[in-house]
Amino acid sequence: MTEELGLRARKKRQTASRIWQAAVDLCSERGFDHVSVAEIAEAAEVSKMTVFNYFGTKEGVIVSPVEEHVGDAARAVRERQPGESAVTALRGQFLDQINGRDPSIGLAGDPRALKVRQLISETPTLAHRMVSFHMTGVQLLADALAEETGDMLLARVAAAQLIGARNALIVENHRRTLDGDPLDEIAGDCAAAAERVFDQVEKGLRGYPGKN
Structure with missing residues (x-):
């Protein structure tokens, strides 16, 4: 059970990191206001709902390392x-x-x-x-x-x-x-x-x- 929970936690961290990286790259290239959550989700290969579940808002994706x-x-x-x-x-x-x-x-x-x-x-x-x-x-x-x-x-x-x-x-x-x-x-x-x-x-x- 402990090993399974550890694996789930690692997968969640990896998913969160992938979303953050995609968001930063897209927003840096085109400007924050010109990138949609749907585009971030597509680049990170997750659903739009997954982005919201992990971060709540588009702003939350970008500044998540600070919030921690x-x-x-x-x-x-x-x-x-x-x-x-x-x-x-x-x-x-x-x-x-x-x-x-x-x-x-x-x-x-x-x-x-x-x-x-x-x-x-x-x-x-x-x-x-x-x-x-x-x-x-x-x-x-x-x-x-x-x-x-x-x-x-x-x-x-x-x-x-x-x-x-x-x-x-x-x-x-x-x-x-x-x-x-x-x-x-x-x-x-x-x-x-x-x-x-x-x-x-x-x-x-x-x-x-x-x-x-």
Whole structure:
């Protein structure tokens, strides 16, 4: 049974990846607004209903790799060690992602990931979806902080600062990647920048929130 479930999961991931690749290629070539879900389905060799079942919307297909990481910051806070601050937890998570050349923070060697960034910058509906992801990420982090502190107002302030710092680093990675800078050079510079950025945030959030 376990082996069968594992096989099903792999097949689902493969199908989702095939749909995403087809959508990115078509939309990059012709423009997001000029490609239909039916055309994406045909290129991926699935039904139109399968596309909707996997992603819900055409926008959802393109930005699905981003959506998977909306809760990263909140998870870092929830899983941090006793006595560790939220700033320290997010800094550690981000540095680990840099070391792993994680595409979710803009360190993408995959040409399709670069195409996604270009599509987002050119397509208002995709840009709007990114704003929605940002707001969701802030709220998820605020919820995690407020559960510990009981103060949602300060939790929202802290979450906005932390997510803002993280996103500033990611935006710079995307900018340099689109400019064609070498990935290892971007990663090295990002690690140094992350130390400076999170140090700056920590000056205003030192020790917040304590964890027993």
